Amino acid sequence: MTDVHALALDFGGTLARPGPDPDGHTVAAALRKLAGTVVPEGFAETFDAVTRRVRRTDQESGGQTPFTEQLHRAAEGCGATLPDLDAAEEAVFTAVPDAEIDPSAARTLRELHASGLVCVLACDSRRPESVRRRTLDAAGILDCFDALVLSSTLGVRKPHPAFYAAVVEAVGRPAGEILFVGDTPAKDAVAPAAYGMRSVLIADERPADLDPSIGVIRRFSELPSYLEGLHAR
Structure with missing residues (x-):
């Protein structure tokens, strides 16, 4: 049975379509x-x-x-x-509007959180936490997150080690029990794995140089099936 008890989730490109930066x-x-x-x-x-x-x-x-x-x-x-x-x-x-959260991702997140998984938002953002909270609340998923780890609050961005340290602290469980999910190989897959977390990359196809221990799914809505596969191993 898998020992994944928590999810650390990227935002833009994972749960949402990236929003515009202010010019x-x-x-x-x-x-x-x-x-x-x-x-x-x-x-x-x-x-x-x-x-x-x-x-x-x-x-x-x-x-x-x-x-x-x-x-x-x-x-x-x-x-x-x-x-x-x-x-x-x-x-x-x-x-300046924030990113638009994908409805299917929101449904999947609610399902995962209801299953008992600790969920932490872990993303780089120029927006303050108050704005991101409003976005999550409008999509009906703010209460799915046990904590928000944002670069705008921390003062460091992925892949800085201090970012992943903050994720582990926010989750409150050992790094090995956390699955990091995101769409940027270096920040959301390779660096979390180096910090001791598991990771799964959202991508249309597996990058040729990606470590075989890192999973790949095409979209966030496939994550429950991926986790079920871990249970079966």
Whole structure:
């Protein structure tokens, strides 16, 4: 019988179709609706330049720069006035829709959680936890998650080891009892396995260089059958 007692689940590409990232013009339009803000014409271009630099440094360090820090740097770079960065962040991510959760994935998740599995959302995200919680709640699956592990809260991104350490801590069980599920080989399959977790990759076909111990399914709705196969081994 399998000793999988918990699931760590990626979000975009696993449970949901990825949503758009906020660009400078969208951010500027959202901020101009807030009382007390001053957003000059050059803000959009400055914000986009800051975003490119932040992505580069975050990829190199494995960190996750807070979105409020991006806003602060953009404001400093063009003379914008943003008196409340938290309110500014909320306004941006209210204006920019989050990812759309796949209904079949939501049904599968409810089934898995009802079976007694601990479920933890484990994903990279620029969005604050409040926004992601609203998205999960609107899809009727917020109560399926025992915890949310988000890079925007942690300050580190997959595949940083600290991310997987946070997953294990959130689950509250040994790493070997956790199955990590996601669609990015390096972040959602290889790195969790190296940390001691089991992993299954969502992909149309198995990558040629993927370790044979890592499972592959085509879509999240196939996960219950995959787990049943583990039970039969």
